[in-house]
Amino acid sequence: MTDRPLLQMTGIVKEFPGVRALDGVDLDVRPGEVHCLLGQNGAGKSTLIKVLSGFHQPDAGTIAWDGRETSFGTPARAIEQGVTTIYQELDLVPHLDVAENVFLGHEVSRGGFTQRGRAQEMARALLARLGHSEIPTSRLVGDLSPANQQIVSMARALSHDTRLLVLDEPSAVLDQHEVDNLFRVIRDLTAEGVAVVYISHRLEEIRRIGDRITVLKDGSTVATGLAVADTTTAELIRLMTGRSIEYVFPPRSETPRDRGEPLLEVRDLSLAGVFTGVDLTVHAGEIVGLAGLVGAGRSEILETLYGARRASTGTVAVDGRPLRRGSVPASVRAGVGLAPEERKSQGLLLDEAVFRNITMSSMARFARLGFLDRGEERRRAAELTASLDVRPDGVTRAVRTLSGGNQQKVVLARWLLRDCRVLLLDEPTRGVDVGARSEIYQLIRSLADRGVAVVVVSSEIEEVLGLADRVLVVREGEVVHESAATDIDEARVLDLVMEGKAVSA
Amino acid sequence: MSEDSVRVERAALETAREPNKALALLRSSVGRNLGLVIALLLVCLVGVVTAGDRFATSANALTILGSATTVGVVSIGMTFVIIGGGIDLSVGAIVALSSVWCTTLATQNMAEDTHWIVMVFAALAVGAGCGLVNGLLISYGRIVPFVMTLAMLASARGLAQIISNRKTQIVRDGAFADFATTEILGIEVYIWVFFLVAVAGWILLNRTTFGRRTVAVGGNPEAARLAGIPVKRHTVYLYVLVGVCSGIAALMLIARTTTGSATHGTLLELDAIAAVVIGGTLLTGGRGTIVGTVIGVLIFMTLNNIFILNNRSISEQELLKGAVIVVAVLLQQRLASRSSTT
CATH class of the missing domain: 3.40.50.300 (P-loop containing nucleotide triphosphate hydrolases)
Known part of the structure; x- marks a missing residue:
């Protein structure tokens, strides 16, 4: 392990509409080390690795790769330069076999024709390098266990000339024995000089495999380069929980x-x-x-x-x-009423009017022999949106035009109208901006009252x-x-x- | 065609002075239908130019309307299914089966003993039954609508052939035939039926719980389910509805031709789906209008009429139909993408 960083990210900022997901993140990773990324949900870990893998472009900050300033414009560019990411949701194609998955996107071919035999052979070599030569390269990936699927993902990473491997909660799908095996593979890779960025919520794993730690909180780095051996659990938890927004x-x-x-x-x-x-x-x-x-x-x-x-x-x-x-x-x-997690895909008809979204669960109340009294619907919806202070007002506008916080109020209004108990x-408060959160909290408490x-x-x-x-x-x-x-x-x-x-x- | 679209734009500009307003108007459902009316007028213009004296007569207008009735009634039902996020390829086959079933000797004998209304009930019941099978297997058997109704398309017509022994069955009941050729205010009874079905469809879609639920189920099935709407049951209703519409269409065909036959309604599903799509209903579900569908049917049938008046072949008609569908969808996508970016 050398001290010259392979990757140096400085002051990375990434904004999405209404939220600053990364607000000045620093991270340096050295060849041959396992660098652990810690932080609570929403601290910015996922966004950071997406910037690293070329999925998102940072709005500010610099990335130096092997000492030279660079940018990972697309996932393909990042892979070309040697950054490979294995996401939490495995990104394999279940109906293709192991070898086809390993070489997906850079198929082994000559003149446009795939060379199946050679691909199988090369895939076998990669799996052997990972200590998993027992995985048959002609099996469909969908038939493999989650642990073996992860090995296939790793083989895919190695099929590129990987110098930095990013693992996003790899142990989530594994049992203890499989985790041991994963760690062995990681150690082999680092011995060859590959750097690993490892994300996990399990502190004991970080203790076993990690070299250094970077802690993220609310989109910025609160500590970086902490040596795993010298940092206590209490210290890590304190770093992760310290508050910046009240x-x-x-x-x-x-x-x-x-x-x-x-x-x-x-x-x-x-x-x-x-x-x-x-x-x-x-x-x-x-x-x-x-x-x-x-x-x-x-x-x-x-x-x-x-x-x-x-x-x-x-x-x-x-x-x-x-x-x-x-x-x-x-x-x-x-x-009983539910305000679902994915408001847009599970909760609302985005192109429909506010009042229609509100009355959706109480239509019987506005219907006589199945005919809806639309005037009454609008009146009741208007009363509710006024009392919940949904802005901008107007119950006939499409829900899509409202902000996250106001969309949530529309969902709540639906259940208020229903007299839900x-x-x-x-x-x-997912996707609700900081200012509107307190309002939502207030509203929930007043319902309870x-x-x-x-x-x-x-x-x-x-x-x-x-x-x-x-x-x-x-x-x-x-x-x-x-x-x-x-x-x-x-x-x-x-x-x-x-x-x-x-x-x- | 580009000339036509320029004209459409221009006409829209005249109705609303500012271009932004014109665009907003075109995007609203009323505006989109206005665009369709303009398109229909353009088609009529073509008719007047190419076959003036024969096209622009009230008799020809009634001919067009008359030919639109069968497709029209089925298209109303189809509009509901498509707004609800489904599709029904089996409507033509259901028409055939209904027509055969209600003209069998057994049914006709029963009708002779009692009243021809028995035949009407038979046709509607067969349509509803086929729709119920479609709906139940799609909702509870989780068969993709495309596949299920494709299977029904094959089976229903097959059953119709078995029952009729591939023979055309003649309607004997004079009273039924008489009723079918009645004119009210100088307009054939079929056209009145189409009109009534369209009005009922409009009310059902725009003024009732059923219509609102259809839009919700097609627009976002997960949100509808979590809001407590019985999505599966509603889906069954939608297929029963289009089945009943097919039964009505079968009766119209029987009355027109005084026969029931396993070949009735061949390729009707394509015309119906095309009319619905031209009328601005999204195939992905959640959005659509009855008025649009009616105009879509009229555009289609007027084009047919013009071809016939000019002695053009069926093949040429089919070719143009295809082009019309593609252009209609392209225009809609243009409008839809504009509205989502603002």
């Missing part, structure tokens, strides 16, 4: 609510392969938060208890009456802790912790989701 959360009701009958009762809810044995009780006027990493099963829990996915076991009851399993209309009739919110039972899922631990009365921590499909929001802090939650030491309070 959100204003509405105050919780002072006196603990008179807990009558619970409004929402979930017993032993499971979805095969995703989560198991979730118990959850929410009283009227209470906000319960689900914290955990992306992929831990939080959204799936919400969707299953809403009936959008069919539970494999368990019951959901509203007001003591059990809901029909796997039926959204039944849940809606019982007074249980509200499920999946990432309620009116007696609605609210369940909030968020990747932002701070949001869950600030907004909810009670918090459930979900890790790999299991609830590992439950307590009052005031009895747990961000560092502890982070510790739970990353290390998974389940201690019930």
Whole structure:
């Protein structure tokens, strides 16, 4: 390992409409090292590696490659210069075989005709180099295990002349044995002088494989080049959680609510392969938060208890009456509403008018013999948008023209109109700018104060802790912790989701 | 063609002085239909120029309308299915099966014993039944609409051939034939039926829960499902609806030809889909108008009429139909991309 950096990124800035995803990131990577990238969800890790792989162009900052300033204009340019990225979502074509996947985009060919035999042979050599010569190169990739698919991705990376390999949470799909094997492969590569940028939420892995660490928070580098051996876990967590933006959360009701009958009762809810044995009780006027990493099963829990996915076991009851399993209309009739995670693709008809989006779940109320009273629809929608301060006003404008925060208000208005009693919110402030967030928080709290039972899922631990009365921590499909929001802090939650030491309070 | 589009632009400019306003108007659903009206007028102009004295008569206008009725009724149903994000290739075959079923000896005997309305119910029931099979297998069997209705296209016509033994079945009921040739206010009863179906379709799409749900289901099925709309059930209704429309079309054909035959409605699905597309309904679902479809049908049938009046061959008609469809879609895409960038 030399100290001369292979890659030096300085002051990288990347803006998207309404959000500054990267705000001055520095990163230097040396040949032959494993450089770990740490940060909470939304800290900017994914954006950074997309800049690195030529997927996004930085708005400011410089990238030096092997001592010379350069730019990775396209993914193809980045690969040409020796940067290969293996994304979390494996980007393989399931209906092509292993060799075809390895050489996808730079097929082994002569005069436009593929040379299948030679491709198979070369793929076999690459797999052997990775210590996986047992993977048959003529198998369809879709038939391989996730771990072996990842090996195929690595083989593809090696089929280019890779000098820097970026691994985005590679261990997420692997079991312990497979992780060991992955680490062996990484060590072999670094011994050959290849540099690795390794992203993971699991601190113990970073301890085993990493050389140096860079910590990102809110789009900027808070620490870079920390030696893994000299940095304590407590120090890392402190770096990841230190605040730069303070959100204003509405105050919780002072006196603990008179807990009558619970409004929402979930017993032993499971979805095969995703989560198991979730118990959850929410009283009227209470906000319960689900914290955990992306992929831990939080959204799936919400969707299953809403009936959008069919539970494999368990019951959901509203007001003591059990809901029909796997039926959204039944849940809606019982007074449950969901504001889904992907607002645009799951929540709204973007080209339709605001009022039509709001009345979508309550059409029966405006219909007589199936005929809609459109004037009444508009009046009610206008009242709601005025009370929620949706801007710009005008209920006939297309929802597409509204900002993220105002679109979220439209979704909430839909359930307000429905007089919904249980509200499920999946990432309620995703894509909502900082200013509008407090408004959304205020709105959620005022709904709870009116007696609605609210369940909030968020990747932002701070949001869950600030907004909810009670918090459930979900890790790999299991609830590992439950307590009052005031009895747990961000560092502890982070510790739970990353290390998974389940201690019930 | 470029001359025509220039004229379209110019006409739009006259209705709204500023170019921006003209564009906005063209983009709105009313404006898009206005564009279609202009296109129809242009087609009529071609008719007047090429076959003046024979084209521009009220008798010829009624001929065009009369020929538009079968396709028209099916196209109304098709508009709903396509707005709802589906497609139905089996409408022509359903027309054939309905026509054969309701002209079998058994049905006709029953009709003689009671009333010819029995035949009407038979045709509608067969149409609805085929649509129900399509809808159930698409919604709950998760078969892609294209494939399911393609299968129905083959099977329904096959069944029609078996039932009719490939023979043309003659309608014997005089009262039915009489009713079918009745004129109300000087206009044939078929044209009234088309008119009524179109009006009912417009009301259904624009003024009812059913119509609103259709737009939601086609525009964003996931959002519709999560909003509590029973998407699968609604999809079944849509195919039943187009099936019933096919049944009505079958009755019209039976009445016109006084026969039921397994060859009725051949390639009707293509004309219907083309008319819907020309009328501005997006094949991806979520957007479309009944008025557009009606004008689309009229444009198509007027073109046919002009070809016939000028003694052009069927082959030439087909060639031009293809070109019209491509131009219509290209124009729509142009407008759609402009509206999404602003």
